[in-house]
Amino acid sequence: MKLVIDASVNLKWILGAEEPDAGRAEALLAAIAAGEHRIFQPPHWFAEVLSVIASKRTHRIEETFNILQAIPHELCTNIQIYRDAARLSVQLKHHLFDTLYHAVAKEHGAALITADDAYFAKAYRLGNIKLLTNFI
Numbered sequence: 001m002k003l004v005i006d007a008s009v010n011l012k013w014i015l016g017a018e019e020p021d022a023g024r025a026e027a028l029l030a031a032i033a034a035g036e037h038r039i040f041q042p043p044h045w046f047a048e049v050l051s052v053i054a055s056k057r058t059h060r061i062e063e064t065f066n067i068l069q070a071i072p073h074e075l076c077t078n079i080q081i082y083r084d085a086a087r088l089s090v091q092l093k094h095h096l097f098d099t100l101y102h103a104v105a106k107e108h109g110a111a112l113i114t115a116d117d118a119y120f121a122k123a124y125r126l127g128n129i130k131l132l133t134n135f136i
Contacts, residue, residue, distance in 0.1 A: 002110035003037045005071075006101040009115050009132055010049045014064050015057065021115060024132050028113065032071060039073040040108045042081065042100040076104045092122045102129060111135075 005028070012025035019025070031037055046068055053064045081103045088099035098119045105112035105128040112129040114120055120131050 001037050002040065002108055003032075004040050004042075004101050004105040004108075004110050004112045005032075005045075006098065006112060006114045006116065006119075007045065007048045007052065009113055010045070010068065011052055012115065012132075013067050014049070014053060014060055021132055024135070025115075028132070028135070029071075035072075038110075039071060040076050040104050040110055041073045042085075042104045043075060043077050044097060044100060048097055076107065078107065081107055088123070088126070092119075094119060094122055099123075102126070105129065 009025050009028065012019040012022050013029050016022050016026075028037075032039060049068060050061070050064055053060050081100065084106060085096055085100040085103035088094070088102055089096045092099065098116065101114070102112050102119075102123055104110070106126075110128065113132055113135055114129060115132045117131070120129060123129050
């Protein structure tokens with residue numbers, strides 16, 4: 001299955017038991033490692049996750065690099081993704097970083113997996129998005 005994994009789920013891989021639904025996130029990571037999913041990511045995904053870890057859990061920076069670098073993914077930098085993300089941002093009145101994940105999912109016929117309830121509530125009607133709690 002084609003997936004896009006947003007920062008809310010990526011952070012669960014690093015923070016582990018500190019996070020709700022950490023077990024679901026770890027099961028997803030194991031499925032990705034087993035080659036069950038094809039992963040697409042927007043250009044900012046690594047920086048977004050790393051910025052949270054650098055500001056809140058500095059002792060986990062190296063672990064973050066190791067986990068994120070090990071995830072097989074295709075980086076999506078098509079300019080159309082930025083256009084679509086900007087349109088989604090305006091339409092949903094939501095931050096562009098979140099809509100970039102969604103634009104990548106729509107572009108590639110993938111499902112955006114998120115643990116961000118607020119974004120999901122705004123965006124689920126547009127398709128290509130699933131809550132982590134309902135996915136695994």
